[in-house]
Amino acid sequence: MGRMSIVRRKAVLFAALGILGATTATFMAYSHSYSSESPIIVLKNFNPQAGFHYIIYAINHALYACEQSGRYKLVVCLDSGLYKEDRPHFIAENPYYNEYDWFSYYFEPINQTNQPLSYWKKRWISSNPYVKSITPTELKKSALEHTTPYKKGGSIKTFNATSLDTSLNRDPNHRAQEFHRIWHQYFKLRPYIQEIVDDFKHKHDFANKYVITLHYRGTDKYSHKYSSEDYPEHPPYEFCLALVKKLMAESGRSHKDIVTFIATDEQPFIEYMRNAGVNAVFTDSIRSDVSTSGFMFDSSKCVQGVAHNSPESKVYNELIDKSIHRGMPDKSSYIKGRDVLVDAILLGSGDVFIKSRGNVSNQASWIGGPKMKLIDLASEFRNRAK
Numbered sequence: 001m002g003r004m005s006i007v008r009r010k011a012v013l014f015a016a017l018g019i020l021g022a023t024t025a026t027f028m029a030y031s032h033s034y035s036s037e038s039p040i041i042v043l044k045n046f047n048p049q050a051g052f053h054y055i056i057y058a059i060n061h062a063l064y065a066c067e068q069s070g071r072y073k074l075v076v077c078l079d080s081g082l083y084k085e086d087r088p089h090f091i092a093e094n095p096y097y098n099e100y101d102w103f104s105y106y107f108e109p110i111n112q113t114n115q116p117l118s119y120w121k122k123r124w125i126s127s128n129p130y131v132k133s134i135t136p137t138e139l140k141k142s143a144l145e146h147t148t149p150y151k152k153g154g155s156i157k158t159f160n161a162t163s164l165d166t167s168l169n170r171d172p173n174h175r176a177q178e179f180h181r182i183w184h185q186y187f188k189l190r191p192y193i194q195e196i197v198d199d200f201k202h203k204h205d206f207a208n209k210y211v212i213t214l215h216y217r218g219t220d221k222y223s224h225k226y227s228s229e230d231y232p233e234h235p236p237y238e239f240c241l242a243l244v245k246k247l248m249a250e251s252g253r254s255h256k257d258i259v260t261f262i263a264t265d266e267q268p269f270i271e272y273m274r275n276a277g278v279n280a281v282f283t284d285s286i287r288s289d290v291s292t293s294g295f296m297f298d299s300s301k302c303v304q305g306v307a308h309n310s311p312e313s314k315v316y317n318e319l320i321d322k323s324i325h326r327g328m329p330d331k332s333s334y335i336k337g338r339d340v341l342v343d344a345i346l347l348g349s350g351d352v353f354i355k356s357r358g359n360v361s362n363q364a365s366w367i368g369g370p371k372m373k374l375i376d377l378a379s380e381f382r383n384r385a386k
Contacts, residue, residue, distance in 0.1 A: 040113060041065070041072050042120050045081040051325055052083060052340045053359035055103075056187075059110065060179045060366075063186055066112075073112035075120050078103045082325050083337035090334055096190055105334055106341055108188040179366040193338065197345050204261075204281045206349060210253040211261060212244060212278075213350035215343075215361045216377075218266035218292055235381040236294035237272045240354070243380060244278045247352055255279070261350060263343035263360075265324050266291055283346070285339035286324055286331050348372065354380075 043062050045055060059076060066072040077100055078084075084102045091097050098104040100121040111117060189197070201207070216237075248258050260278045262270060268291040273280040321327045325336055344360055347353060348367030354375045355361035365374055 039072050040075060040120075042075045042077055045078050048081055049326060050081060051359060052337050053344060053363040055081070056363055057359050059103075060182050063110075063182050064178055074110060075113055075117070076103050076110040077101050077117050077120050079121055083333050085332060085334035087332070090332065094334070102334075102337070106190055106193055106337060108190065110186060176366055177370070179363075180369040183363075183367050193341065196338075196342055197349075200283065200342075200346060201349060204259050206259070209257055209259045210251050211259055211350035212247055212251075212352050212354070213261045213347045213364075214240065214244060214263070214354040214377075215347050215356045215364065216240060216262070216264040216266060216269050217356035217358055217360065218264055218269065218288060218290070234292045234295050235377055237269055237291075238293075239381055239384070240269075240377070241273065241276050241278065243354060243375070243377070247354075247375070248278065251351075261346055263347050263364075269293070283339065283342055285343065286328065286336060288322055288324060290322060 041062055043059060047054075050058075055078065059074075062074050062076075066074045079100050079102075081102065083105070085091075085094075085097075085105070094105065096105050098109075098117065100117045101109060103109065104117075109117060111120075113120075216235075244260055248255070248260075251258060256279075258279055260273070260280045262273050262280050262282045263285075264270060264282075265285075265287050267287040267289050270280075270282055270287065272293075273282075324331070325340075328336075340360060344364045345367060347355075347361070347364035348369075350368065350372060352373040352375060353361075353365060353368060354377050355365055356377050365372070
């Protein structure tokens with residue numbers, strides 16, 4: 001295989017989060033027309049390319065904002081996006097299918113009102129194309145309670161997830177504490193998802209083993225120096241293995257009492273770790289067949305759908321078809337979401353978590369909470385020579 005072919009294969013995984021890092025989730029905000037009812041926040045997906053755990057991150061913020069407002073009630077109505085599944089066999093076989101909300105495939109609906117999701121979808125989301133921004137401060141003002149509900153030719157207001165509460169973004173420890181609480185308080189898994197998680201933990205004896213979890217971010221990596229992703233070089237597989245072995249030795253536990261859970265969207269990494277002597281276990285998930293081990297790729301000047309003459313731009317656009325969530329159209333949208341949800345929960349179930357950058361690892365760390373030790377893979381790799 002020629003060098004260019006290898007580079008192209010390795011680069012395949014870096015398109016997926018390019019859009020996600022630059023987008024903002026938007027929420028509809030308006031008051032119910034009856035004074036006896038609380039004002040409502042309806043969360044929908046305005047970003048068709050948003051990843052699963054970016055949406056969870058947005059819901060975290062929305063729940064926190066509603067709590068802080070003391071008045072608002074949240075309705076999650078995700079009627080579009082990468083995880084909406086419209087295949088007839090899925091609709092026929094899944095008892096939790098909801099045409100108005102793919103969130104309900106995986107979780108009990110978050111609907112803090114007395115109206116069904118169909119009401120919010122038909123009465124408001126489908127009928128309110130006009131939006132304008134508000135700030136979190138406005139969300140807390142009593143004047144917003146008197147916002148006029150949508151009428152033909154009128155408008156409703158929105159606010160952005162990234163600015164919902166500056167104290168959360170300014171204080172990562174406070175945010176981690178609050179999002180850990182919010183996950184366990186509000187996110188209720190469907191029984192079959194909970195069973196998948198419980199069966200995996202039981203099979204690999206998580207309760208009695210020292211559990212090391214590792215997220216190696218592959219197709220969802222976005223190499224960009226101005227973002228919080230992995231930049232500029234992705235850690236080689238060998239570095240990850242050495243780090244796991246170091247943690248195993250530091251644990252003071254015998255080899256047979258340690259299990260290493262691996263979550264990644266790179267099948268080559270699974271194959272590398274499978275027989276590496278670290279008792280590696282992993283879920284049966286959809287993965288890409290490319291490797292980004294030690295790869296360097298700066299896509300900061302690349303634009304989706306625009307192929308400039310630069311090699312980076314050409315590779316960047318070719319990568320999208322190979323990414324799991326924005327590519328692989330032959331794979332089930334629902335299963336893609338299920339895989340990344342289960343993996344994040346299992347990543348958050350260990351004694352020590354080696355995390356990558358981005359929403360999957362962030363959510364896993366919030367699920368695990370303060371009792372789980374965190375190791376930042378990118379920082380460890382950058383500090384290796386110091």
